[in-house]
Amino acid sequence: MVTEHEFNHEPLVQGELLLFRTLWQTSNDNMFIVRINDDGDYVSEKSNRSLEATFGLHPGQLDGVLLKAILQGPVYEKIAQRYDRCIAQNTPITYEEEHVIDDSGSRVWSTTILPVYDRENHCTRILGVSREITSLKKAEQILKQHNKHLEHEVSKRTEELSRALREMEAISVKDKLTGLFNRHKLDQTLADYLSLAGRYQMPFGLIIVDLDNFKEINDTFGHHAGDHLLQAVADIMHESSRKTDIIGRWGGDEFLIIVPHADEKALYAYTDHIRSRIQNHSFAKVSAKLTVSAGATLYQPGDDTESILLRADKALYDSKNRNKNRVTFK
Numbered sequence: 001m002v003t004e005h006e007f008n009h010e011p012l013v014q015g016e017l018l019l020f021r022t023l024w025q026t027s028n029d030n031m032f033i034v035r036i037n038d039d040g041d042y043v044s045e046k047s048n049r050s051l052e053a054t055f056g057l058h059p060g061q062l063d064g065v066l067l068k069a070i071l072q073g074p075v076y077e078k079i080a081q082r083y084d085r086c087i088a089q090n091t092p093i094t095y096e097e098e099h100v101i102d103d104s105g106s107r108v109w110s111t112t113i114l115p116v117y118d119r120e121n122h123c124t125r126i127l128g129v130s131r132e133i134t135s136l137k138k139a140e141q142i143l144k145q146h147n148k149h150l151e152h153e154v155s156k157r158t159e160e161l162s163r164a165l166r167e168m169e170a171i172s173v174k175d176k177l178t179g180l181f182n183r184h185k186l187d188q189t190l191a192d193y194l195s196l197a198g199r200y201q202m203p204f205g206l207i208i209v210d211l212d213n214f215k216e217i218n219d220t221f222g223h224h225a226g227d228h229l230l231q232a233v234a235d236i237m238h239e240s241s242r243k244t245d246i247i248g249r250w251g252g253d254e255f256l257i258i259v260p261h262a263d264e265k266a267l268y269a270y271t272d273h274i275r276s277r278i279q280n281h282s283f284a285k286v287s288a289k290l291t292v293s294a295g296a297t298l299y300q301p302g303d304d305t306e307s308i309l310l311r312a313d314k315a316l317y318d319s320k321n322r323n324k325n326r327v328t329f330k
Helices: 014-026 049-054 073-089 134-173 183-200 214-221 223-240 264-279 305-321
Strands: 030-036 042-047 093-100 106-117 123-132 204-211 246-251 254-260 292-298 327-329
Touching (some): 030 049, 073 106, 073 123, 134 183, 183 254, 183 305, 204 264, 204 305, 214 223, 254 264, 292 305
Antiparallel strands (some): 030 123, 093 106, 106 123, 204 292, 246 254
């Protein structure tokens, strides 16, 4: 709180008065004193030279002028509300204000006002100091735009990185030739299904499919034709499966399929459907008919990776030893 004696000079030490006058006369900040008249209106009592120069005024031009007489209604109401709040709270308040005063465009000031009281503790004046911050606000706006652009670029790069990571992850679990899951992914998935089956009694079936006489086809028609066959067989398996089935290339010309929630009858029918589709398919680049042999088995309590794969392998080799082109269940 500031008391009115600063303006009456009575108890004010001369050195302090000189300091205030020097500041008032030489400061580049706009300084002003607003008096509260008997009607409660705000009157411009004094403005320093910096404020008068800013607004192109003659010395003393605003002295004794009612603010509501020179300020537009909404502008005056906003200023009066700030003055009212400063007095009601009995504390300095700081705010930003924006004005257009010449062709240079909008300008911004940071203004601090504080109440001045007389000896009877009545607020009689408002003392204000305004510092122009137009350049600072422009710099903030440029920085904000730069940060927005930077955030956009970071978001863009992050999305690109995430997409690249997803693509890398997809590549890491897929067989390059067929696009099916690779051996590593199949090993992981089989271990997961064994764990779920053991813990929650969730049955599943396991199928190993092997192309018959694939070596002879490769030797006769070439490796390019052999690759085409593997891709075509992979497509047939994918088209024949449900979304929940896990299909992958186990290695060479062998494929492995994990079939959730299967029973013996359904598993056999599903496997034989794949076998039949491959047998009846006409493959480009190869004039000979292609057949497959398959071994199928269901999860049994206590199974681990080795035991369930061993049963499926034995079933597969039984099919191979029984003239091929068949499905054996164990």
